[in-house]
Amino acid sequence: MVPSLKDAKDLKGKRVLLRADFNLPIIDGEVRDDFRLKKALPTIEFLIERGAEVIILSHHSDSSQTLHPVARRLNKEFPTYFVDDIYNKAEFTKAHDIDGRGKKHVIFCENLRKWPGEKGNDATFAKHLAALGDVYVNDAFSASHRKHASVVILPTLLPSYAGMLFGAEVEALSRAFTPEHPFLFILGGAKTATKLPLAVKFLPLADTVFIGGALANTFFKKMGHEIGRSVCEEMDKEVSLLLKSEKLALPTDVLVNNEDGVFTKKPNEVLPGDKILDAGPETVNSLKKGIRKAVFVLWNGPLGAYEEEGFAHTTETLIQTLADSDAYSVVGGGDTVAVISRMGLENKFGFLSTAGGAMLDFLAHRTLPGIEALKEQRL
Numbered sequence: 001m002v003p004s005l006k007d008a009k010d011l012k013g014k015r016v017l018l019r020a021d022f023n024l025p026i027i028d029g030e031v032r033d034d035f036r037l038k039k040a041l042p043t044i045e046f047l048i049e050r051g052a053e054v055i056i057l058s059h060h061s062d063s064s065q066t067l068h069p070v071a072r073r074l075n076k077e078f079p080t081y082f083v084d085d086i087y088n089k090a091e092f093t094k095a096h097d098i099d100g101r102g103k104k105h106v107i108f109c110e111n112l113r114k115w116p117g118e119k120g121n122d123a124t125f126a127k128h129l130a131a132l133g134d135v136y137v138n139d140a141f142s143a144s145h146r147k148h149a150s151v152v153i154l155p156t157l158l159p160s161y162a163g164m165l166f167g168a169e170v171e172a173l174s175r176a177f178t179p180e181h182p183f184l185f186i187l188g189g190a191k192t193a194t195k196l197p198l199a200v201k202f203l204p205l206a207d208t209v210f211i212g213g214a215l216a217n218t219f220f221k222k223m224g225h226e227i228g229r230s231v232c233e234e235m236d237k238e239v240s241l242l243l244k245s246e247k248l249a250l251p252t253d254v255l256v257n258n259e260d261g262v263f264t265k266k267p268n269e270v271l272p273g274d275k276i277l278d279a280g281p282e283t284v285n286s287l288k289k290g291i292r293k294a295v296f297v298l299w300n301g302p303l304g305a306y307e308e309e310g311f312a313h314t315t316e317t318l319i320q321t322l323a324d325s326d327a328y329s330v331v332g333g334g335d336t337v338a339v340i341s342r343m344g345l346e347n348k349f350g351f352l353s354t355a356g357g358a359m360l361d362f363l364a365h366r367t368l369p370g371i372e373a374l375k376e377q378r379l
Contacts, residue, residue: 002170002374005046005137005161012051017133018043018163019150021140021354022058022070031073035341036142036354041077043139043163044106048078055107055133057150059143063113071108081105086115086132118149126153139163141170142355144370145362152373160374165354170371172330172351173362176298180328181207184294186287188213188315189301189333192233194357198364200238203245208290210249211242212279212303212314219243219250220267220276228256228274231305249290253280255304255311278304278311288321297322300333300359315339323348332359 020040025032047054056074060067071082081095086109095107112118117125126149130136136158138144144151144166162170176185185206187195192215199209211219214231221227222239242248256265256274264280279287291297299322306312316339322329323345331337332353346352353359362368 002162002167002371003160004167005043005163006167008050008135008161011047011135014052014135015133016047016052016054016135016137017129017154017158018047018054018056019136019138019140019143019154020056020058021143022056022067023060023143024070026060026065026069029069031069033338033341034073035337035346035352037070037073039165039354040139040163043137043165044078046164047137048106052135053107055109057109057112057129058140059112059118059148059150061113063111063119065111067108067111074106074108079105080108082108082110084110086110086128092132112148112150121147121149121153123149123153125149126157129154130157133158136160137163138370138374139165141166141368141370142353142358144368145358147369151370155370155373156376162371162374168351169353169355169359170362173332173353173359174366175296175328175330176202176205176363177366179205179298180295182294183207183296183298184290184327185209186297186299186303186318187211187215187301188299188303189335190214190231190233191301191357191360192218192235194360194364195301196235196238196242198360200241201364203242203247206247206298207294208249209242209245209247210287210290212251212283213301214305215301216251216254216279217276220270223267225267226270226272226274227276228258228270228272230270230274230276249286251279251283252286253282254278255280255314279314284314284317287318291318291321291325291327294325294327297325297327297329297331298363299329299331299336300356302333302335302339306335306339312339316343319343319345332356 083091217232255278302315304311328350
């Protein structure tokens with residue numbers, strides 16, 4: 001068990017280093033998807049209500065990208081002061097001022113990956129971060145599969161806790177280890193090397209494992225079907241094991257694109273000039289029936305190439321079906337959640353995970369480096 005922020009005794013006046021994951025899409029200087037930020041708000045509010053001084057640490061996957069736009073977005077929720085240089089003590093001094101509303105500013109630090117010590121998991125960098133605060137809170141479950149300084153070293157240097165979102169992620173995803181039945185596991189997208197071993201691992205637990213998206217093309221090729229210009233990563237061992245299982249379900253029809261247009265075909269009808277871009281209507285109907293029968297659904301990854309090719313129909317249809325079903329659903333993966341957000345259905349699921357890779361790693365190993373680090377905290 002990791003220590004929960006809810007169990008923290010006295011936070012009043014304490015400088016709390018809140019590790020959040022605000023790796024949000026920023027286009028033309030504006031945040032385009034604030035799903036992760038909104039999910040972190042309860043933890044920030046909890047800390048403020050208990051009199052803590054909140055110092056947010058986060059990253060962006062692009063080390064050159066400033067997080068100033070994210071700080072501006074957070075300022076709509078709480079007075080926020082942006083610190084662009086974590087080595088400039090004067091900036092932190094300014095941030096201690098009280099604004100006109102009588103509330104302390106939340107201090108928001110620049111992209112941690114601006115400094116090589118973050119990704120380099122450098123102990124000296126972690127010690128500098130630790131000197132900025134009195135308490136550490138990890139609410140960045142979605143980044144906790146990374147062995148980076150602010151995730152795995154920093155929590156061992158201060159009294160440390162898991163934030164509200166972090167705890168909710170662990171609780172919801174852990175339901176997959178003792179699932180209610182029927183249990184439908186849907187895997188889409190790509191990342192074959194990560195997802196197919198996970199599919200094998202869940203065969204004993206799930207009643208049905210449906211493989212869609214680009215992952216399915218690997219199976220079609222193994223079965224001897226032509227896949228044309230379709231995206232495909234070859235794997236032999238896991239594909240062979242899954243093909244032997246009666247629990248495996250694959251698309252029975254697909255949508256392909258070629259020089260003449262878009263067509264529905266059976267997997268064994270695909271031609272060299274075709275590119276598989278989505279599941280077909282027969283597959284969609286079958287999945288809809290499976291969702292309506294299920295008690296628990298775990299889903300990661302879209303079933304169509306919606307981002308580049310615009311094929312979102314199957315994914316959108318399944319999202320709506322799942323939103324209307326009585327099943328408890330846990331859905332994750334940035335692309336899938338992005339479609340859900342666009343449809344305005346965020347509140348129609350049992351749990352929407354902020355995590356992509358971390359979700360997959362946790363399901364595979366039942367822990368993450370960030371979780372283990374919290375267990376090693378200095379009390």
